[in-house]
Amino acid sequence: MDLHLQGKCSYVTGGGSGIGRAIAERFSAEGARVFVLDRDEAKGEETVEKIRAGGGLAHFKHADIADLESVRHAIEPEAPVDVWVNNAGVSSIGAIEETPPEEMDRIYNINVKGLYHCSYVVLPIMRKQGGGVILNIASLVSKIGVEDRFAYSMSKGAVLTMTLSIARDYISHGIRCNCICPARVHTPFVDAYLEKNYPGREKEMFKKLSRAQPMGRMASPAEVADLAAFLCSDRAAFITATAYDLDGGTTLLR
Numbered sequence: 001m002d003l004h005l006q007g008k009c010s011y012v013t014g015g016g017s018g019i020g021r022a023i024a025e026r027f028s029a030e031g032a033r034v035f036v037l038d039r040d041e042a043k044g045e046e047t048v049e050k051i052r053a054g055g056g057l058a059h060f061k062h063a064d065i066a067d068l069e070s071v072r073h074a075i076e077p078e079a080p081v082d083v084w085v086n087n088a089g090v091s092s093i094g095a096i097e098e099t100p101p102e103e104m105d106r107i108y109n110i111n112v113k114g115l116y117h118c119s120y121v122v123l124p125i126m127r128k129q130g131g132g133v134i135l136n137i138a139s140l141v142s143k144i145g146v147e148d149r150f151a152y153s154m155s156k157g158a159v160l161t162m163t164l165s166i167a168r169d170y171i172s173h174g175i176r177c178n179c180i181c182p183a184r185v186h187t188p189f190v191d192a193y194l195e196k197n198y199p200g201r202e203k204e205m206f207k208k209l210s211r212a213q214p215m216g217r218m219a220s221p222a223e224v225a226d227l228a229a230f231l232c233s234d235r236a237a238f239i240t241a242t243a244y245d246l247d248g249g250t251t252l253l254r
């Protein structure tokens with residue numbers, strides 16, 4: 001299926017790793033020009049190199065999404081912003097009693113305020129252009145209660161409701177806004193969690209986490225990227241204000 005991303009100018013936050021990298025690569029494969037935003041320069045440049053090695057057009061932009069000015073500086077003034085993917089995010093483990101105020105602030109500043117900063121800067125540009133697409137990476141915790149994820153759930157619930165709010169407010173400007181709600185996806189995000197919390201038991205816990213999803217496995221970043229490319233393409237022109245489960249049945253079959 002031709003996804004009509006040729007010539008589109010796209011941005012992917014957190015494009016230096018995992019899901020963001022897979023989305024950046026997939027967008028490029030569909031013909032888009034990709035700006036890879038990340039606070040980690042080495043990883044962001046690695047994504048760009050991979051895309052260029054495959055013949056694609058990609059550029060790295062350093063940005064910490066928790067900082068509004070840093071996001072502003074990352075936008076290329078001479079190019080349109082056709083597609084923006086709010087993917088960068090960090091995890092947090094613990095029930096409310098294991099979540100001190102500093103941890104609550106850290107997660108809020110990146111996962112909630114970061115998405116706000118990016119959208120705040122990008123929406124006026126899209127409005128002036130006469131349209132655009134924003135895609136947010138939420139989570140299954142946006143919709144269901146998962147144990148020991150208090151701060152993370154707070155943040156991903158906000159990603160879902162910010163998606164709906166933006167979709168509502170900008171529908172008349174030709175701007176679509178959707179989010180994807182993945183269950184566990186095998187990325188460095190998961191590996192870092194296992195290393196930190198289960199040192200020496202990573203393999204055992206990886207299997208346990210995989211079995212906890214009805215299909216007995218985690219999603220791959222490429223599977224998220226497939227849906228992302230579709231939702232950001234003109235093929236999805238009638239789709240806005242949706243929260244797609246990409247979860248191997250986890251949300252409804254538990």
Ligand SMILES: NC(=O)c1ccc[n+]([C@@H]2O[C@H](COP(=O)([O-])OP(=O)(O)OC[C@H]3O[C@@H](n4cnc5c(N)ncnc54)[C@H](O)[C@@H]3O)[C@@H](O)[C@H]2O)c1
Pocket residue numbers: 013014015016017018019020037038039040043063064065066087088089090091110114137138139140181182183184185186187188189190
């Ligand atoms: N992996 C999963 O199981 C899973 C499931 C559901 C949702 N998600 C969401 O998907 C998104 C990507 O997750 P991933 O697993 O690919 O993570 P990852 O840790 O592999 O990659 C995240 C990237 O974001 C960057 N980043 C983090 N904070 C940033 C900041 N303040 N400014 C700029 N860049 C920043 C990191 O440097 C990294 O390159 C996150 O929002 C996460 O919450 C992940």
